[in-house]
Amino acid sequence: EDQVTQSPEALRLQEGESSSLNCSYTVSGLRGLFWYRQDPGKGPEFLFTLYSAGEEKEKERLKATLTKKESFLHITAPKPEDSATYLCAVRSSSNTGKLIFGQGTTLQVKP
Amino acid sequence: GAVVSQHPSRVICKSGTSVKIECRSLDFQATTMFWYRQFPKQSLMLMATSNEGSKATYEQGVEKDKFLINHASLTLSTLTVTSAHPEDSSFYICSARGGGRGTDTQYFGPGTRLTVL
Numbered sequence: 001e002d003q004v005t006q007s008p009e010a011l012r013l014q015e016g017e018s019s020s021l022n023c024s025y026t027v028s029g030l031r032g033l034f035w036y037r038q039d040p041g042k043g044p045e046f047l048f049t050l051y052s053a054g055e056e057k058e059k060e061r062l063k064a065t066l067t068k069k070e071s072f073l074h075i076t077a078p079k080p081e082d083s084a085t086y087l088c089a090v091r092s093s094s095n096t097g098k099l100i101f102g103q104g105t106t107l108q109v110k111p
Numbered sequence: 112g113a114v115v116s117q118h119p120s121r122v123i124c125k126s127g128t129s130v131k132i133e134c135r136s137l138d139f140q141a142t143t144m145f146w147y148r149q150f151p152k153q154s155l156m157l158m159a160t161s162n163e164g165s166k167a168t169y170e171q172g173v174e175k176d177k178f179l180i181n182h183a184s185l186t187l188s189t190l191t192v193t194s195a196h197p198e199d200s201s202f203y204i205c206s207a208r209g210g211g212r213g214t215d216t217q218y219f220g221p222g223t224r225l226t227v228l
Contacts, residue, residue: 031215032215032216034216034217036219041202041222041224042221042222043115043117043204043206043219043220043221043222044155044204044219045219046113046216046217046218046219049215049216087154087155091215096160097143097160097208098145098157098160099145099157099217101154101155102154103153103154104154
């Protein structure tokens with residue numbers, strides 16, 4: 001069964017304190033790993049798609065990496081506006097296009 | 112690019128009435144649309160998948176007669192909550208995905224907050 005586990009559930013950082021969020025997955029044939037950001041009361045905002053181990057993508061202070069078992073979302077020198085819930089999801093070859101979501105990591109960045 | 116809108120953003124209705132939520136892909140053609148619901152402090156729960164011009168595929172435990180989904184065009188899908196009850200109160204979010212190579216990404220709408228009194 002396809003499964004996604006995110007850790008930690010919650011993370012508090014001081015502004016400028018870099019850290020990483022983890023997404024561990026088990027899928028039968030990965031067809032994409034997706035990172036989204038969700039602010040309270042809003043829909044998820046797309047950040048990255050990763051397809052194969054070794055792939056990396058960057059956007060401003062965020063960098064996503066992928067191995068065969070997990071993905072990391074690295075946040076460099078975060079700012080308070082980076083506070084949000086970060087969701088990881090996978091699409092597998094056995095799931096006809098559905099995304100399997102993790103429970104999310106809620107990040108709070110204090111000034 | 113890849114903008115998805117939802118209407119309304121908030122709706123309050125009385126128990127027993129029906130509510131329709133619209134989901135539109137504004138700048139791309141969405142061959143597949145998805146409907147999710149989300150409870151406070153929880154992740155997204157997929158309700159159904161719809162492809163343009165065909166019947167929606169519902170997830171296990173989701174009542175198809177209660178949550179009617181129509182995907183009549185490549186840019187519009189609707190979710191109708193029939194005979195709504197307080198337990199249907201939730202945050203409903205749609206997403207859309209285009210067809211073809213390199214279009215695996217689902218883009219999400221801003222969500223609709225439904226409150227049933």
